[in-house]
Amino acid sequence: NCVQYFIPECEEQLQEIQQQREKGLLYGIPVSIKDHIGHKGHLSTCGLVKFLGTPEQEDSVLVKVLKRQGAIPFAKTNVPQSLFNYDCSNLIFGQTLNPLNHQKTPGGSSGGEGALIAGGGSLLGIGSDVGGSIRLPSSFCGLCGLKPTAQRLSLSGINGPVDGIVSVPYALGPMARDVDSLALCMKALLCEEMFQLDPTVPPIPFNEEVYSSSAPLRIGYYDTDGYFPLPPCMRRAVHETKEALQAAGHQVKVAVVSTRRSVKEMWDHQHQIEVYRSEFITQWRELQLDVMLCPVLGPAFTIGFPGKLLSAISSTMLYNVLNFPAGVVPVSTVTEADEEELKIYRGCCDDLWDRTLKQAVEGAVGLPVAVQCVALPWQEEMCLRFMKEVETLSRAKRAA
Template sequence: MSVWKMWQKLRESAILADVPSMESLQHAAPTIVGCCVAAWAVRAAWRKHAFNQKLSKKRSQLEASMNKLRQQLYQYPLSLTTREYILSLSLTDLQHKLQRGDLTAMDVLRAYQSRALEVDEKMNCVVEPILEAEELAMLCDSKTDPKGPLHGIPVSVKENIELKGYDCTGGMEYYVNKPVAQDAVVIQVLKQQGAIPFMRTNIPQTLYSYACSNPIYGVTTHPKDPTRSPGGSSGGEGALLGAGGSICGLGTDIGGSVRVPAQMCGVCALKPTRGRLSPEGHFTVNPGQTLVQGVVGPMAQDVEGLVKLTEALMAPEMFARDPQVVPIPFRKEMYESTCPLKIGFYTWDGNIRPVPATIRAVHVAKTALEKIGHKVVSFSPPQIATVFPSMFVAPMGGDRCQSVMERMANDHVDESLTLVYAACSIPTWLVTLISKALQPLDPVLAKSFQKFTGVKSVYDWYKVAVRIQNYRKEFLEHWRRQDLDAVICPVYPCPAVVLSSAGKLTAGGSYCALYNVLRYSAGSIPVTTVTEADVQEVADPKVYPATTLLEKLVKRGSKGSEGLPVSVQCVCLPYHEEQVLRVMHDVERGLRT
């Protein structure tokens, strides 16, 4: 029976006797559709207006905080000579002078506040100042012995680490004007140890990018080149430290988020084992995902500063405040050991091919370690190319990013997030189709894109978990078969990338994400800079063939990269952070030899 005949039959019944004729509905249809479209457009326009109003108010609040700090600096004049002297000191020297009373905490704070404001004007790395820092500095200066190990040391803090009274947004409108109720545990410990949290630093929207950009705070650029990214997601931290606007800070890391910006900006960072530092108050957009978990990671201008910050955090105060933390205090004997180590190395993980400068950096670190007396041997991790898509991207996108998408429903989508947002927004059949089309052009990109179709059942989620568990066993067997104490390898396939490419090169994080999956301790230390010869080699197709789409992006971005820092990653077994720091220190020492 046709639709029209069915309609006519229904009209004849008593029930639908008063229903308008089909002709009437057909005439009314354009009006109904027009009204619906108009209502949708009005609703969308109102949402956009409300969003822009909210952002405008938030930015006014941030600017008011900046102006208040400028006023404080104006009322507390510090001579340029004193300021430059303070900024020239290493964290160890600064620590000694503050402990002895040769410098006041207020002078040190003002020196770093003024420097941070200067570099922020160029790079937009600071989200907002922590105005309570002045009160903490005054408290330090009024304190008599004993003083905490970080007495008077200013510390910058990534925006997604909770501070009482401040928004913790992850770059998303959803969390604007929702100040948190208390400090994260790591902040509580820092304050107890005498440190002064003084600046909050920028992040990418949702924290799911190696770029550093969001609609609330804007784009952060590189300390040495404004056309490049400082990395992410702790990009603001990396930029501020790299430009000398902070001496040490805290970031977070779930797939290289302290190590990648540390490489790009030429500073040091440590990704501890989950459970070594408290995660309480570490904001994440997908807290229910527990297969690969993020950690708070210390960052500093040099290894010595990184050691001081880490040692102060791994203290009884941490264990007392969070009983979930493994109560292992900083083991100085492990860090100061002089026993020769057996260290493995590799230069490529089978995903994005590293550029010549990255390969050279690993060999530079290898030579430096050999000078110190360590034995460095070739190491080939098992099935390494498969880890990133199947064991990292799969759990991260297991819910098709629904936990993120719910919070992004009315938000502007930052350009750096476009690829991930698209993979989570379009139908799964289309994701699969695109993945198949990408396969011959870029297998890594294709496999990673496909994993954003989500995990289809609890059983499939369990299979991902089992795959990770089995891989951890297999990797450890390879490690022990060679009797290794540590491994050195790339942090990222290339130095700092151009701003337009940063959000597209997520797969470059495979070098770091491996050790988040494994839960190993890992650090990043700069060892060299890009030379003109490095750039020329990237341009040579015989040296760097760039056979995939992502490698072509890397190749294009290598133009003009002379002088940019290049780091290596130092890795040890879980809960061996002190040994990671020792290897980093020995690399630094070997470079000076």
């Protein structure tokens, strides 16, 4: 149930682009899109019955730009009901399974994208992220995914069950099996066509020089946000990645980060968010960082558990609140040693939350383990460049 339905017009579009002289950067590439990304003549249900029977009257700006760049939107993918969950199930299309382990969820809310790409059914997908909805499926399914700064890509023509959430803005972003595919997608989308169709998008084209740079990076890292302790394998992933980056010549220093201000406070008080964001950036600059390495929630949860552990998304939600670009890169897999260590996991307080997390991630040997890579606002190219470095080093380690 990762695909809600296929877009039959894609075959006609393919015939049309073959007649064009100019071939876009995504020429002929089939692209899957998340349910609520508007495509003319098709539904954007958000997993809700009330949106059935009301097809979109025109393409969203993002779909228009994808088509202009030669991409072929060919399928719409499944989401959880209302989008506000990081599982992937609704009463219309049912439960989406993780293709790597059918007892596990693919994550959400871009869970259909995660499952379809991980299962080999799509090369490139477009998801959205308001609390980790690109990064969590990428972590659970072993993919690369990027949440840009909100408004770096146009949100015009994107639907949702709730309007007016401004304290924590959502963003559209790409998901794929490798970082180069994410970079190519961003380069294609950040074009004059998008800037003309949606003047609210800052006219900042993709900076290839930053992405292609090989200069050593100044990297901060932390292995816990001090709010919700993650499973042992996720902390291991951060430390192993840190050591690989140091060995490659990058400067890595510990950064102390806390989300001890409650997420509820941040949602209730926009001013507090602005103050917190300013404090965070001040600390970042005092440490003279280029990027940040940190954990992401994972490995994949057993189906049904995301709804019991909303507070566990603090690792991703932080960068929605701050509105920083953040991406996920798989770096390892869960080992038998990780599973043994999980048996003595006590979390922060050995309370109901900690015990529930332990149950959620049990039985994950062989499933992907990822890390999160973060940059300052509007520096998607730097974030991708860091992700590429992490990907290269982790692949080299696995091949050794």
